[in-house]
Amino acid sequence: MATSQKLNLSAFLRPVLNRKIRIIRTIVQLVIFGLLNGLMFGLPRLPILLPIEYPTGAAFSTVWNAFEALQYALSFWVFPYLAISIFVLFGAVVGKTTCGWACPFGLVQDLVSYIPTKKKKVSKPTNVSLGKIAIVIAGFVIAMAAIIGITYNRGEINKLAFGAGKDMPFSTLDPSSTLFASLYYYLKWGLVTDSFGAEIGQWRFMFILRLIIFVIVLILIAIYPRAYCRWICPTGAILGFFSKHSLLGIQRNPNRCVSGCNKCEQACPMQVPILSYDKNIKNKMCINCLECVEACDEGALKLTFRF
Amino acid sequence: MSARSRINLLFFLSIGIIFLIIAIVVPEQMGMYELISDFNDKSVKDFLSAYLNGFPHPWS
Ligand code: SF4
Ligand code: SF4
Numbered sequence: 001m002a003t004s005q006k007l008n009l010s011a012f013l014r015p016v017l018n019r020k021i022r023i024i025r026t027i028v029q030l031v032i033f034g035l036l037n038g039l040m041f042g043l044p045r046l047p048i049l050l051p052i053e054y055p056t057g058a059a060f061s062t063v064w065n066a067f068e069a070l071q072y073a074l075s076f077w078v079f080p081y082l083a084i085s086i087f088v089l090f091g092a093v094v095g096k097t098t099c100g101w102a103c104p105f106g107l108v109q110d111l112v113s114y115i116p117t118k119k120k121k122v123s124k125p126t127n128v129s130l131g132k133i134a135i136v137i138a139g140f141v142i143a144m145a146a147i148i149g150i151t152y153n154r155g156e157i158n159k160l161a162f163g164a165g166k167d168m169p170f171s172t173l174d175p176s177s178t179l180f181a182s183l184y185y186y187l188k189w190g191l192v193t194d195s196f197g198a199e200i201g202q203w204r205f206m207f208i209l210r211l212i213i214f215v216i217v218l219i220l221i222a223i224y225p226r227a228y229c230r231w232i233c234p235t236g237a238i239l240g241f242f243s244k245h246s247l248l249g250i251q252r253n254p255n256r257c258v259s260g261c262n263k264c265e266q267a268c269p270m271q272v273p274i275l276s277y278d279k280n281i282k283n284k285m286c287i288n289c290l291e292c293v294e295a296c297d298e299g300a301l302k303l304t305f306r307f
Numbered sequence: 308m309s310a311r312s313r314i315n316l317l318f319f320l321s322i323g324i325i326f327l328i329i330a331i332v333v334p335e336q337m338g339m340y341e342l343i344s345d346f347n348d349k350s351v352k353d354f355l356s357a358y359l360n361g362f363p364h365p366w367s
């Protein structure tokens with residue numbers, strides 16, 4: 001009797017135990033999301049930059065978004081030493097671990113991926129090619145911020161010609177700012193002060209464009225897990241540039257990986273071609289989420305410092 | 308880790324540390340850092356325009 005109860009219990013707990021890394025990761029993501037919104041609990045704003053997609057101007061944000069700080073400095077014609085050092089140091093030491101464990105928009109994408117829609121994958125070469133879109137976006141935004149900076153350098157007033165994008169061009173459109181800042185402020189100031197119907201007629205082009213982009217990204221990530229991280233996010237693209245040879249990363253033990261079962265690659269949300277690496281997984285898309293480690297029954301994969 | 312990866316890593320680490328020191332030491336950079344530290348509700352309104360572009364009646 002006792003044995004059968006034990007069996008029942010272990011059968012009941014098996015799905016939880018099998019997914020314990022993912023559960024721990026989700027808890028860590030939620031706790032960090034709480035800390036990032038620390039103003040809500042009386043924490044102060046901190047002079048800290050993090051390479052994550054969370055708008056600095058979100059109502060309760062405690063830290064700066066490093067990519068916004070980079071644009072902000074450039075748009076005032078100040079070389080962004082601090083923002084670059086944050087990207088380089090995070091990327092070189094912990095790789096894109098912040099993407100897997102701390103970024104609120106990464107958390108949103110993980111939560112959306114739990115929606116039971118039919119998930120699709122693209123081919124490995126397509127995944128790499130689409131990843132270049134993010135690099136182009138990052139390059140374009142940095143160039144734009146530098147042009148604004150040059151304009152500012154010629155006369156402070158000239159900068160105003162760039163309108164709302166004068167300080168941080170990317171933040172005028174990015175879906176993370178739409179979700180965590182724009183929609184919040186709209187609900188706080190827009191909806192509350194007037195009736196919704198009256199407001200709709202006065203919606204302007206950029207606000208609608210923001211919402212359209214946000215909905216498109218939402219649909220995209222519901223079909224292709226972490227699609228925004230893989231193909232669009234400039235923060236991820238810049239971090240990826242420095243994370244390829246990061247100190248902390250995934251290592252594969254070829255002696256243990258005898259079956260070549262491919263479960264790790266199937267589980268990887270970033271579609272990293274894990275088996276194409278002999279030992280160290282040196283891929284700029286890897287976010288150290290440990291989904292592959294959890295999927296490998298042979299214990300052939302581990303997260304480790306690899307110097 | 309291969310020698311190439313190690314060189315790459317050490318190069319990035321040194322760049323990161325040098326840039327961090329410059330950001331803390333150079334006066335112009337300190338100004339930007341102070342601005343980042345002082346970022347508060349007073350300065351937030353202008354800064355928010357990036358998120359509220361096209362936003363109907365933000366402060367009405
Ligand atoms: S790549 Fe994804 S997880 Fe990383 S900063 Fe961008 S949105 Fe966040
Ligand atoms: S290789 Fe492993 S740790 Fe890296 S993104 Fe894929 S599943 Fe996550």
Ligand code: SF4
Pocket residue numbers: 252256257258259260261262263264265275295296297298299300301
């Ligand atoms: S899941 Fe483990 S055993 Fe299977 S292919 Fe991947 S590393 Fe090898």
